[in-house]
Amino acid sequence: xxIFNAILQKPKGIRFESQEKEEQLYFLLRRHPIxxxxxxxxxxxxxxxPLALMSFILNNKIDTFKYVQSEYQIILLILWYSLTMLxxxxxxxxxxxxxxxxxxxxxxxxxxxxxxGKRISEAxxxxxxxxxxxxxxxxxxxxxxxxxxMQTAAEKTEFEFTSIPKPSLxxxxxxxLVEEHKKNGHSK
Amino acid sequence: MDIVNNLTIISQIEIYTIAKWxxxxxxxxxxxxxxxxxxxxxxxxxxxxxxxxxxxxxxxxFHLAVVxxxxxxxxxxx
Numbered sequence: 508x509x510i511f512n513a514i515l516q517k518p519k520g521i522r523f524e525s526q527e528k529e530e531q532l533y534f535l536l537r538r539h540p541i542x543x544x545x546x547x548x549x550x551x552x553x554x555x556x557p558l559a560l561m562s563f564i565l566n567n568k569i570d571t572f573k574y575v576q577s578e579y580q581i582i583l584l585i586l587w588y589s590l591t592m593l594x595x596x597x598x599x600x601x602x603x604x605x606x607x608x609x610x611x612x613x614x615x616x617x618x619x620x621x622x623x624g625k626r627i628s629e630a631x632x633x634x635x636x637x638x639x640x641x642x643x644x645x646x647x648x649x650x651x652x653x654x655x656x657m658q659t660a661a662e663k664t665e666f667e668f669t670s671i672p673k674p675s676l677x678x679x680x681x682x683x684l685v686e687e688h689k690k691n692g693h694s695k
Numbered sequence: 696m697d698i699v700n701n702l703t704i705i706s707q708i709e710i711y712t713i714a715k716w717x718x719x720x721x722x723x724x725x726x727x728x729x730x731x732x733x734x735x736x737x738x739x740x741x742x743x744x745x746x747x748x749x750x751x752x753x754x755x756x757f758h759l760a761v762v763x764x765x766x767x768x769x770x771x772x773x
Contacts, residue, residue, distance in 0.1 A: 510747040510750060510751075520745060520746040521743065521744065521745045521746075522743075522744040522745075523742060523743050523744065524741055524742045524743075535743075576711070578772045578773060579711075579714065579773075581772075582718065582765070582768070582769055582772070582773070585765050585768070586718075586721070586722075586765065589725070589758075589761055589762060589765060590725075592758060592761070593725075593728065593729075593732075593758065596732070596754060596755070596758060597732065600732075600735070600736065600739075600751070603751065604739045604742075604743065606743060617742055617743065619739055621735075625738070625739065625742065627742065
């Protein structure tokens with residue numbers, strides 16, 4: 508399913524806000540799914556914790572109704588799971604909407620900042636001067652993901668695509684695009 | 696002894712009243728957060744238009760529905 512894809516090459520059915528008519532989307536990238544492991548494990552813990560607590564209470568025959576009314580117990584349980592749902596959903600949204608876009612004209616970095624807004628940075632390919640990629644840990648090598656750094660001639664001098672899958676493939680394609688773009692000189 | 700018992704009952708009632716109010720306020724804030732989540736998804740789907748956005752919206756509305764049902768259940772039960 509494309510909803511969980513972290514690397515989409517020439518994706519169909521996807522457009523972005525400022526896309527021009529003749530602008531082609533080459534890559535839509537998200538952080539590698541393995542980077543979600545932290546919040547996924549925490550969400551599983553949040554789901555399992557009340558169940559574990561309940562089984563502990565039942566096994567030890569502790570009468571919790573002496574301390575907290577049954578209605579409150581049910582509502583606290585529902586609240587717990589709703590907050591778990593909110594946390595999981597929000598974590599997923601942060602991953603889903605933090606995207607890096609590479610087109611035949613520019614690179615775009617969309618930062619989704621949870622409840623508080625978004626930040627969009629972009630640089631035309633003509634401004635890209637140097638593209639470097641880096642894999643720096645065991646997990647990076649194991650799951651084939653890493654960071655891409657782009658030096659640009661603009662005010663914002665460096666673009667960083669963090670934890671993207673297949674960095675070598677993206678790096679190759681990006682350098683090809685930059686070279687092609689500079690050769691043809693169509694920077695508009 | 697009766698006075699002590701009565702005082703204990705009164706303080707228990709007060710604790711539950713406070714707890715109920717806190718719960719109601721919390722649920723009210725939570726409902727607002729759920730609406731904010733939908734707003735932010737709308738905001739982001741303007742930036743990135745995708746076929747899968749419908750599924751994200753479905754989850755967001757489902758989440759809001761769950762929160763509203765909980766709020767309703769809370770106000771009925773307590």
